[in-house]
Amino acid sequence: MSEPNSLVAHLIELRSRVLKAFLSIFVVFLCLVYFAQDLYHWLATPLLDTLPEHAEMIATDVASPFFAPFKLTMVLSFFIAIPMVFYQVWGFVAPGLYKNEKRLVAPLLFSSTLLFYLGMAFAYYVVFPLAFAFFTSVAPEGVVINTDISSYLNFVLKIFFAFGLSFEIPVAIVLMCWTGMTTPEALRAKRPYVIVGAFVVGMLLTPPDIISQTLLAIPMWILYEFGIIVGSVYSRRKPDEINEEQELD
Template identity: 70%
Template sequence: MNSSSASSYTLFDHLLELRSRLLNVVVGVLIVFLGLFYFANEIYEYVSKPLMETLPEGGQMIATDVASSFFAPFKLTMVLSIFIAMPFILYQIWAFVAPGLYKNEKRLVIPLMFGSTLLFYSGIAFVYYVVFPIIFAFFTSVAPEGVNIATDITSYLDFVLKLFFAFGVVFEIPIVIILLCWTGFTDPASLRAKRPYVVVGAFVVGMLLTPPDIISQTLLAVPMLLLFELGVFIASIYQKKNESEEA
């Protein structure tokens, strides 16, 4: 702890503080959810738009379960509420750990929280506006002749949520690099030396997360490489600043 008041906290005090922060998170997400629930069907229609625009004439989405027409939009709205409340959630996390941080650590944590939120949203926007139109056009174009494409709304939701989460996490690469360098686990020079392996790894990940065509793989691999370079660049600036302060 960096102060006598913080160090005087007992375990029970920390548990009470943790409970308070968790309750704040639950209430915040619930408020957002209540504001969005009325528009649940419209939200689902918007998320399904990339697929609907690529379906051939006569193609449609179906609900194979009796209650899926209700639960699919409900689930999507709940997940969206968590995504929208992410800045508030991250603030509650920061407020809980802040008393145990030193002053220089606090200066780094706040930009990291803001950057991680922005990058996570950027990953979701990228997969929705860039990746979805390409992969759905590919999937619908390779359907055998005479096959009527009718995607189940629950299966579609599970698929897009997985990609939303995957790309949101992938776009956190700069934050991960900065944290690794900050903790001393690695340094920018070592990461630059491993650049050839990073290039190969980026295209492997692109191959696993996208359809088997070079365009889709490149659409994911190139942003990953750019984010890697951005993380190394920021970590280098932070390292030089620390060295100058120590000198």
């Protein structure tokens, strides 16, 4: 009877953690929804600053002026609540981890959150101004740039996700080295292929211009090198050292 009871207890705990995660997102949403229009204007600033004179953003759908800021607020609420979501994940899995595993997972949860935020900040403050300046400068003569607000929102959200996920490369490398899936030496040997792959990924995840592709590929390469350095620290540990910690725990 202990195993079924244990399973039920775990399911109840999981439900509680999931509800708390969703509640944290909802609370952030309630705090931000009043400022939805201001948040959208802040998001659109990199494009508005590069638009030619007399050019402006437009809404081609009747409900876009409401739904575009509303959608942005929901997505932004999730982004802001990510630390609380990860905390609930940590609270659920931590009791079943060994001491050495706890020492790794906790920093990884923190660093993955920080790196995701850094990726988004890099996209907003570096990529957007350069990319939008390029787009507006190559418009054919006689073409008036009037960007739809919903299309713009979908565009920038894709870029945010692309850069946020790409900045998680060091976390993925550390996990692979720690679990023994690969070694820093093997990763260094694959460096030429990774550089080419970074530009291919940049081509697939960003708009079809060399600026955005390069601005994604170069950080991915730098983060790859950084991940190798950090991963080499964790991969140096011998299996018997880990087993000793597990026995002591």
